[in-house]
Amino acid sequence: MNDLRPIRAKSGTNQEGTSAHNRRVMIDALRLNGQLSRADLARATALTKQTVSNIIEELERDGLVQSLAVVRSGRGQPSTPYRLVAEGAFAIGLQIDRHVTRTIAVDLVGTVLARGEANLPVGGPATGVKTLLDLIEKTRRDLASIAPQSEDRLVGLGAAMPGPFGIEGEDDDPWMMAAWQNFPLLETLAAGTGLDVGLQNDSAAAATAERLVGAAHGVDHAICIYLGYGLGAGLILNGELYRGANGNAGEIGMILSLPRGASEQERTPLEHRASIASLCKLLELDPADPDLYARIDAAVTGEDVRLPGWLDAAVYELRAAVQALETIFDPQTVILCGGLPPGLARLITDAMQPLLPSLADRRDRSLPRLQIGFTDPWAVAIGAAAEPISRTFDPRFSAILKIRTADLS
Template sequence: MALKGTNQEYGRPYNRRIVLETIRLQGPIARGEIAKRVGLTVQTVSTIIRELEGNGFVLGAREERRRRGYPATELKLNPDGGHAIGLHVTPRGIEAALINLAGEVIARRERKLPRLKPTAAFDAIGDLVVALRKLKPRGRSLGRMLGLGLAMPGPFDVESMSFVGPTTLEGWSGVPIRERLAAKTGLPVFIEVDHAAAALGERLYGAARDIRDFYYLFFGVGLGGCMVQEGNALRGSHGNAGEIGHLPMVPGGEACPCGNAGCLERYLSCLALERGAQTLGVEGWIREVTPLFKSAIVAIENLFDPLTIVIGGIAPPDVLDKLIAAADPLPHSVAERRDRAIPRVTRSANGEDAVLRGAAALAVSGVLSPRFGLMFAANDPLMEREAAA
């Protein structure tokens, strides 16, 4: 995906993100090469580099100024120039991770709190954040803390589906989540539905780092998905796109808490895996759900035409591998092309950390990722709706 800057005055923050994203993806890289890649002047790039250096996000600029007359110094990201905390809250508890600017997991903590209530969750999160902020990676105190990203099950603000049923956070309706987390932690808070946060993490750090158009299928307690096109997550008019788990796919099937019957996540999700494994075993469950899985893959391909479908989440990686293998050969779809260079279905490179890295990336992306970063700005109307959910 080509990253291009803009000469409009309002585009200054965007240009800053573009330059830093280019350094992250292409570094070490000289400023002249950055200018060519993003379509800005060397002078403009140099001004941005000075700002990024002042914030501690970039290494190499000082050395370049001391070495005039020598070949241009190549600039690179400073992994310790900033950190963020990623949180994943599910019906089973809380996971938290400290992530540096390069997307590396420095440390992680978790609390098993089944069916947790908001007050208990916020207290636990406060304790986890305090513990993570006391850490000293590489023997040094943490650099700038960019913020806290929270991933949680969706959808948001839908009466019949939000905070209803075993795959959601029951009892959380009407809770001012962002405000309470900000008050508890003292950090800027970014909130996203878990499957979109995981897609962001995969785009920035995982299997889709070099893929501009992909679909992320997220196996959480329930099932969700997110289409990423030209590096941009398609979130829908109310931020609830991707609730593929609530597609009724089995006529006369199991009742779903959403009020429909035969919804996909009743058969294909971590909750469904655990239920099925009790009676069929894991292998038996895979055999039973493979036809549904294949139908879901074809539906996604025909609807969105992604370069690949990345499958990840909190499901065990070996189970996802077996499910992908069982689906071969896949049915015909628009994805069946002679010139295909990558598989139609790919397992996430992030494993179970995908959503945690993606959650932290919600905060990091305000600096790093020009497309995702603009989406998750603190004054984004979507953010306001989700925080109020």
């Protein structure tokens, strides 16, 4: 019956799902709290002491967790705290940018152990794939020389590149990103490396980095505005990155809006005014310039006369964007991050004050409405590397189910 239209249903679960979830919950709790005893874990997770003991024992056997010195802290038997073992797992991240590709190797706690960088030849995937695979291979070897056990404990490869994906774009993209966006990157990388591969857009990757080791660490509802070559937002909702129906959620740079002061003009994408791309255009900088960030920084510190005009327009958009995102998502905090010099980030957030009024103006706030996150060209690559760690170890609904709803693309 019902052989015409497919049956729509969610996946069921079983004891394996239960067990997998509980393992993830333990790891998450240790990541968030640094160190906890078995009794602490039992209380925090609502599992029994015995269950926690069994899982911790297993995690210790697997080399993901280790015990620390016994702690005497009051009556009763002293407790043995446990913490994550950094060398328990490793992941590689790959950032594909317009002119350059970067790799990062991280461990279970998010420490960066190796980096790699290479220029991306013009010509898109046809010529670029080899560059990527070579760079990944090199980083893998670098990692193995630092941490010999890493090859056995590599949980995956995370890729990050500018979105949006799956849009039959106009080919007016001057930097061949459209070719990459419609290229079967996941399959190619999986075949070329033998690793499980995930794919995120830049802003999602930045948010993943903030969540693992940055300002969104332990925050369940956060919006990361990523100001890079383009403009995007990484949406952390209920403790998970939200991807949307097609993996394109958060592409806020493509929101159409009117420039400041205009009234009856055509709407244009937000990122025409608020992005490094627009700044480059104004400052007549070549986005392919390897010293781009230094040059932007020079313009900031040297108080380039063209900067205030850009800043005014960008801040105008960003103030509205923060207010709108707060109103739409009711997050605990908004984080501004991106591949821009810290000085510029500070300049922007200062100029954004006072923030527009919103329902985020609550007396019971524990986090600031707007924070600065990673301001580093490597942030996306770090987020790319954090993705496999998150995918493998963070508690999520889909990790419980027998049929996993597609992981990050």
